[in-house]
Amino acid sequence: MKRFDPRFEDAGIEIDEYTLQAESDVLGILDDLPYYYRDTPDFKEQKKKVLYGFWTRPTIPWSLDCDNQYGKSRKDALKVIRSIIDL
Numbered sequence: 001m002k003r004f005d006p007r008f009e010d011a012g013i014e015i016d017e018y019t020l021q022a023e024s025d026v027l028g029i030l031d032d033l034p035y036y037y038r039d040t041p042d043f044k045e046q047k048k049k050v051l052y053g054f055w056t057r058p059t060i061p062w063s064l065d066c067d068n069q070y071g072k073s074r075k076d077a078l079k080v081i082r083s084i085i086d087l
Contacts, residue, residue, distance in 0.1 A: 003055075013054035018047035 003010065021027045030036050030043075040046065067073050 008055040008057045011054040011056050014051050015054075016048045017050035017052065018044055020052060021047065 018027075021030070036043075
């Protein structure tokens, strides 16, 4: 998938539009729209061709090794950061 913002990383997960809308009950709402199927006769096939990716944006990198090796958690690190920047 194309990256539009370098701060985000592709999580390697994809879902097609049809499956996404079916699982979130959006297709049921579309069923209630007048003339929806008349205006888009092959909507199922069209939606199955549209892929959505899942992107993440890491905010604070954290390795679980820090928890194990130093006995400090991400929560501990956030406390220190908050005290420094006065949040």
